[in-house]
Structures are given as structure tokens and as C-alpha cells.
Amino acid sequence: MQPTPPILEITDLVLAPFGRQTTYGADHLKIARGDVIAIEADAALDSRQLLRVLATLDRPEKGRFRFDGSDVDLDDYRRCLAVKRRIGYVAPDCAMVSNRTVRENLLLTRFYHENDLSIDLDETMALLCKDAGLSDDLNRRPSELNDSVLMKTIAIREMGKRPLLMLIDRPENFIQITPDDAIFNHLKNMVQSKTAVVFFSNNEKMSDLGRRQLTLHNGTIRIMDSQ
Template identity: 60%
Template structure:
């Protein structure tokens, strides 16, 4: 089975040390739940941004579902970006659109249909997060915690092939009663790959792989 994301001859310049961190091959496959570990933590986000095609590595060939992706051409990589859920402090919503529109913009574009509505899963997550009454509010009208949860729901609602999350404890409540956390666990149980960086023990307990950035190497191994 082909990995979802594969980067060969990868090299990154990171904040934690001079020189490059490198590996011959980094692959994220179905069923992988990968905890990224680095000091300083900002390097973890840089790795997630590279996996999300938001940053270019210093060297490397990027493939998504076996197809090579040109990281120098933003428009041609949009079809890949929409298949990747990315939740981090630098993720944002379009400020002059309502929450409802932000949830649906990608589908409007790709399905060429302005009559569609949010799906039942997104609606249920919004209700659980207390966001349903705010669907026609703009992002600036939400509290900070509401906005973070809205970003998480939007990325989950993309039906991504892989989820990338930096500090999930900042975006959702890491308790069994939290609907978004339960949905994330359901995604993991379905086999969707998840790559994350977290200081939360409940999140780290879900990992079955570890990706470390240390000593000039990028290493991934099973737990």
C-alpha cells in the first residue's frame, strides 16, 4: 500500500541547531499516529507545515498518494492541500466570511454548487462545541476558544486523508466527554493517519509512532 505522504531525500534547516536535519525517506501511511518530538518545539510546527505543503523543505521530493507534488506551484498543489487537515496556531479563517461560509468554501469551489449545506457530522460537532448559534457570525465575533474549536471542526470537515495537529490541547478539551476529541479518536480508529505535537499525555497515549528531530537526523520508529 502506498503511503499517504512520502518525502525522499528530505533535508530541513531547523531552529534548534545549525546545519540540516535529514532522512532518506519519511513516509506517513494509513494507521500511523505519529508524535513529533523536538527541542525547541517550534521545529515540530515547521515539520508539520512541510508535511502540509505549507513550507518547502530545503531538499526533498514530495509525493501524495504516490503522485509527485510541485511545491513551487501553489495553485497546482491546492488539490493536495484540501486533502490535508492542518490545525495549528498559524491556521486561520477568512475574516470577511461567516463561520458557515468558512466551513463550506472548499466544497463550493470543488463541487461548483452554492446550494450545499454543512454535513451532519460538522453540524453535530458545532452543536457540541456551542458554535451552532454562531454559524452566521464572522470569526472576529467569536471568542478565542470558539475560534480555535471552529478551525479544528473546519479541518475535520474537509474529510482529509491525513490530519496534522500542533498542540491539540490548545484547540480542544482532552477529555472523553468532548465531542471533537472523540471524533478525532474515531478518525484514528478508522485508520486515518494523524501526525501531531503535544505535551498532553492523553494525546501522546494515542501514538503508535514517534518522529524525532535530534542530532541532525529525522527519525521515525514504532513505540
Template identity: 25%
Template sequence: MIRLVDICRTYDLGGNPVRALVDVTEEIASGEHLAIMGPSGSGKSTLLHVLGCLDRPDAGRYELDGRDVSALDDDALSLLRRHTIGFVFQSFHLVPRLTARENVELPMVFAGVPAAERRERAMAKLRAVGLEPRASHRPDQLSGGERQRVALARATVLEPKLLLADEPTGNLDGASGRHVLEILSRMNADGLTLVVVTHDPAVARRARRLIVLRDGHVVFRGSGEQIHEAVELLSTGDGEGDAAPAPGRP
């Protein structure tokens, strides 16, 4: 599904180059559930933005579904995001003046889906996340967990192949967070490729695979069950600059 080869991304911060991603090589199989962990500033979000075609790498090759997307222009990337990638953010990013249903309809508006079909599909997605009765409520009338479920419905309404979630439970209480994670797991079980950036070991544990980033390098690769090793690595600071071997490399 996804193949990253030697991806580099450097930002210029006040004249100082900041290397957010350094030679990141990674493969994500279709239907996989990958968790990305790392301390603040380690490059997790940058990696997520590159994967979501919101940001372009300075060097390296990014293949999505066998297609090199590194050289696509802005419009082509927009179309790719529209039909292939869904986003869920920590702060939900719902449009406050729109109802839950209208928020879910938003991606379909830009995709040119007719109004009746839009409404039907939005309602089906809201039903799938248990929010059909709240369809006409605005975000300020919904709880945090409900807002994130609306965001989930919106992210998946155009049936993307890849869902990118940036701290999806970061602003939620325990019960709401678990509810959202269950929905994510269910979607993943239905074949959706899921990449989650998180600080929360409980979230990362659910992933089939786990990578840890530090200073733009991948410093740990393992399964979800190896979360304790990852947490220990993060708490001790070990492995700094000592990248774990990339897949397919000696």
C-alpha cells in the same frame, strides 16, 4: 500514504544557515495516527509544513499517495492541499468576520462547490463536532474549544485523507482539549490519517506511533505507549545528534 526519503530543509537566517530538517526518512501509513514531539526549534513545525505541502524540501523525495510531490508547482500544491490535506492550528485561524458555518464553508468556496451544497456540508460537519446550534455565531462569540472544533470541521469538510494538527490543544483548557482530542481520535478511527505536533505527553500518548525530533534529526521512534521514554529523552537532552534508525534502514 506518505513516504519521506532523506528530506532536508535549511533556512537562511541573517546569512546563517539553519538546518531545520536533516535527512528525515519516514513512512506514514494510511489511517495512521502519528505524534511528532520535540523541543522548540527542533524542526517539528517545518516537518509539518513539508508534509502539508506549504513548504518544499531542499533535498530528498516526498511521496504522497504514491505521487512525488517534491517537484509540483505552486498551483498544483494548492490543489493537493485543497483536496487531500486538512490543517488544524494552535491558534485556530478562524476568519473573525465570518460565522462558524461560513468559516467551515471557506475551503469549499475555493473548490467551487455550489452554495446550497456548501451550506449542507458545512452544517453536517458542524453537527459532527457538536456545534450545529452555534453555526451562526462569529468566532468572538465562541469559546476556545468551540473555535477549535469549528477549525476541525473546516479542516475536514472536503474529506481530506490527511489531517495535520499543530498543537491542537495548546490554547485549550483540559476539558476542551480532551473533547477536541476525542473528535480527532474518532476521525482517525474512521480512516483519516492523523499527524499531530505536540509538546503535551497526554496528546502524544493517544498516537499509535511517536517520533521525537531534535535539531532536525529524528532521535526517537516508538509507540504511543512509549511516551515516558520520549519525555525522559526530551528532559535529559540525551540522543542529541544521535538519530534513531530510519524505517527500512539498518
């Protein structure tokens, strides 16, 4: 039996943070199934940029990508769509389509890939919306939501993709890191199902979930087991 390939593998990575002269590099960056990785960075914005690179939203200065065992050509946007569909990304720079309802925004990926506008939220997503207190917001436009509710909605949208890799920037800004929070519980369920999770957080309870640590320090990117 051949070993299971990493979810994401980048070789010869060079990350050049915006507006800064420093760069970070890694010969081989590998994220495996079931990894729960907490980021520590010299600057918080560097962690955001790394998350965007991992999500294939930004191109690094240099690097060769493989996702779930296949090469990824970052210059071919259409072929990258299948990869982007399997990556969840939740951060303050995320957005929703302003002239669609929350319900429609949650379904856009399925509308596109299933070519069916008549579908509705599946049982898991509908329950998650209910438990997160969003049921009354489903027919509103994104502009009618406050920032916290909007970020919760984006988190549910990305979780609804059933991603192989989940990337989250400062979840404490929109969810409670407690067993009573529906989104936090769903995230833990994803971890138990071997979804890889990479996150940046200033909340100690969240950081304690990290089984491994990814550091951006003194020009080097490293992943190591948490102590």
C-alpha cells in the same frame, strides 16, 4: 495485489528551521494509512515547521514528495490544491476569512470544488458543531470568537475535508483530551477509519495515543514505533 502506497512519502528531506543554523535530515520519511505519530523535537518551533512542511504549506530546504502514490510538485500551486484538500492542518498560525461568517468559512472548500454556493453543512459537520457548542456561533464573524473557539472551528473545518492526513499542533490548547470532548472523539473516529494523524502535544494523555514517534533530534528526523 499491489501494496497500498503510503499517504505521504518524502525522500532526501532536509529541514532548515527558521532563524537557526541547525538542520534536520531524513533519507526516507514515510507516513502510512492508520499511522498515529507523536512528534518530539529539540525545539517546539521545529515541530511546527515540520508540520507545515508535511502540509505542503512550507517548502523544505530539500526533499522529493509523493502523496497517495503520486509525485507532488511544490512549485505548482494549482496542482498542489488537490493535495492540500486531502490534508487537514490545525495550528495557531491557521486563519479564517475575516469577512465571511463561520458557516461560510466551514463551507469554502466545498463552495470552490463543487461550484455551488447554495450548499449547507452536511450532517456530520452540523452535528460536530452542535456537540462542540458552536451552533450559536455559525453566523458570527471569526473576529467575534475567542481564540479557543476559533481553533475549535478551524479543527472542524479541517476535519470536514475528510483528509487522508491530519496534522495538529498542541490540540490541548483548544480541546479537552477526554472522552467527553466532541472534537477529540471525532479525531479518534478518524483514527479508527485509518486516517493518518501526526501531532505535537505537551499533554501526556494525547501523547499516549501515538502509536509511533517522530523525533527531530541532533540533526536527524526519525520515525519509530512507540515503546
